[in-house]
Amino acid sequence: MQVRNERHGGGTGIVWQADGQIITNNHVVPRDGADIQIHFTDGRTLPARVLHRQPQFDLALLKVDSTEPLPTLPAGDSASLRVGEWVFAIGHPWGQRWTVTAGVVSTMSTRQVEPEVSIPYIKSDVRLAPGNSGGPLLNADGEVVGINAMIFGGDLSVSIPSNVVSAWLKDLPKSQAILGVGLQQIELPAAIKQQLSSGHGDNALLVVSLIERPTDQQSILLGDLLLELEGQPIAGVHTIRQHLASKAPGQSVTLTIARAGTIQTLTTILLPKPRQDLLDTYLIYPLD
Secondary structure, three states: EEOOOOOOOOOOEEEEEEEOOOEEOOHHHHOOOOOOOEEEEOOOOOEEEEEEEEOOOOEEEEOOOOOOOOOOOOOOHHHHHHOOOEEEEEEEHHOOOOOEEEEEEEEEEEEEEEOOEEEEEEEOOOOOOOOOOOEEEEEOOOOOOEEEEEOOOOOOOEEEHHHHHHHHHHHHOOOOOEOOEEEEEEEEOOOHOOOOOOOOEEEEEEEEEEEOOOOOOOOOOOOOOEEEEEOOOOOHHHHHHHOOOOOOOOOOOEEEEEEOOOOEEEEOOOOOOOHHHHHOOOOOOOOO
């Protein structure tokens, strides 16, 4: 498939699980919350969201919602690759969709990313170009043995072994999605209540603390009053938890808030729930 982002850049990806999990390179997806579109070979285009990233491995896990299972390629054992073995890359070099190039494995090596952490990688003479990033490297049996990542020295290509991808996915936490705010229930100010429909109650949730996030994602501010989530009045913290139970980190939600005496609508990106000690640092506690 082709992965396109809001800056009109793009790369390639591969359906890793039939439920819509997609693997690509981290550098293909510029930031969480970006408009990501996945173009499939059958002509469909579906929006995707970022579930997880691993910058050291240059991997990103995306998710699309499909009404039917998506076709997948079998994952091969990258440890069984041998120097001189034929491999094939599928991608969109220079925007030329669904292009296949072939070559042989040149070496299996490692790259040190931390004093005690090394990452294995595959070097081959398969010709890659911008647009191939994140696409599959296949063996002669049609199995995915790597994810193409970069061009090295002009004539050698680097791919992330499929076993590294599988191990990373296996170790991912099953993250709970949160707004990333600490809330205090207060009485809804009369001036704000007059601007709302009769369906709202007498209380609102005041934002009293925030988890740090990139500036371009910080749409909620200290002192905001949360009034509605996805168009539904917020009766309490339990309302938020019930709604977010079916959401994943990286998805966006629409909030209606009161800020500086005016009612506004904004979109914010959900965060993965951090460890409890980090929640304590930001004074974010369950309030219901």
